[in-house]
Amino acid sequence: MSELHSSAKTILKSYTDRYVKLSEEESEALWNALTYRKIARKEYLLEPGQTCKSQYFILEGCFRTYYIDQKGNEQIMHFAIEHWWMTDYDSLNNQQPSEMFIQALEPAVILQIDLDALNNLFDQYPKIDRLFRIIAEKTFIAAQRRLQHMLSLRREEMLDTFQAGSFSFSDRVPQYMIASYLGFTPEFLSMIRAKKRNEKK
Amino acid sequence: MSELHSSAKTILKSYTDRYVKLSEEESEALWNALTYRKIARKEYLLEPGQTCKSQYFILEGCFRTYYIDQKGNEQIMHFAIEHWWMTDYDSLNNQQPSEMFIQALEPAVILQIDLDALNNLFDQYPKIDRLFRIIAEKTFIAAQRRLQHMLSLRREEMLDTFQAGSFSFSDRVPQYMIASYLGFTPEFLSMIRAKKRNEKK
């Protein structure tokens, strides 16, 4: 096993440890079901029309999930970085064509697990089923909080909250993507930033 | 066992069957962990400050989950009706004080399962763990779709989508709550309705 794989294994282990205690056997089974992949910048893991067949665990790099709305605008659903799982749950669970792009924003390294392999793991190792229950719950909670922000914060406050929560994050993606994620235009984001700059002086 | 309980049991069974095949023993264990409760109109299952300790399965009635935002407005996160599970995942999973009200909008009948009882079931019956994984995934997908609507639809289109998807639903809750759920004011909803009325003629 290469050094890279060995360190990946350690990272995955310390991730899963946060949620469930897997036995040696379970850990090993999970590891063996995963594929190690390098992804180029701007490469797509999923495109509209395709039916999503995997979940991805990010070892390195940064991704965005987005779709094109009726007006033809890119709309970013979420970002994902190191040690996050990502997928299109809707497409994966219902095995129907996705509307989403999942794209690498930086050269990336991921672990991929396919639906069938994952279902086999679920049947053999209930703890892994539980792990993914907990991940789904966490994912939902994050979506819920985002919804809450969108419902009660003005755009400017959303930016503050986003920057407070994702500090290291906002340097890695261009501003117009942050604007899209927060649900407003790049121009407006630019305006807010100018305003803040003046206030600080 | 009363007739009511017996019909409740049937309803629960046909619900779980949609996602996992539970053995007689598993079904029975789940059933025994649940408490049957009648809830009055306007009664609260959860209020801000309390730490959520249960999940609820609705047999009859209609609930709303909402919070009060900084400006003092009620903001409805979601509605729930017959044969839906509901809870405050954030408060329940992290065992921290909730910001939410969960309130019955009609006289209701529910099945309640407490966190400890549920965790015990998870340990004994992996299938039940799986059931709740699937529920969490479905719940996330619903939230995701709602987010998608909020990001790319204009208010009026959101109303159309909502009414198309929840027909029988919008007669059961006052309009101002629907407005809150969709993220706009009762006045604006009223205006849209007036407009549609005129267009039809």
Add this chain to the structure above:
DNA sequence: CGCGACGTTGATTTGCCTCAACGATTGTGG
């Protein structure tokens, strides 16, 4: 009956978008 909850209507205001033009920076092929 009278009060509170709910819906409606209209006037005014505002937050944010649209569109258009212009720097700055990065990257790429000749």
Add this chain to the structure above:
DNA sequence: CCACAATCGTTGAGGCAAATCAACGTCGCG
């Protein structure tokens, strides 16, 4: 290595969707 194109951020003018505020009508209920 330079020239030119893309990509990205900024600025400003004008417009629109939806909020706010205020007043009024109506229904159901204690």
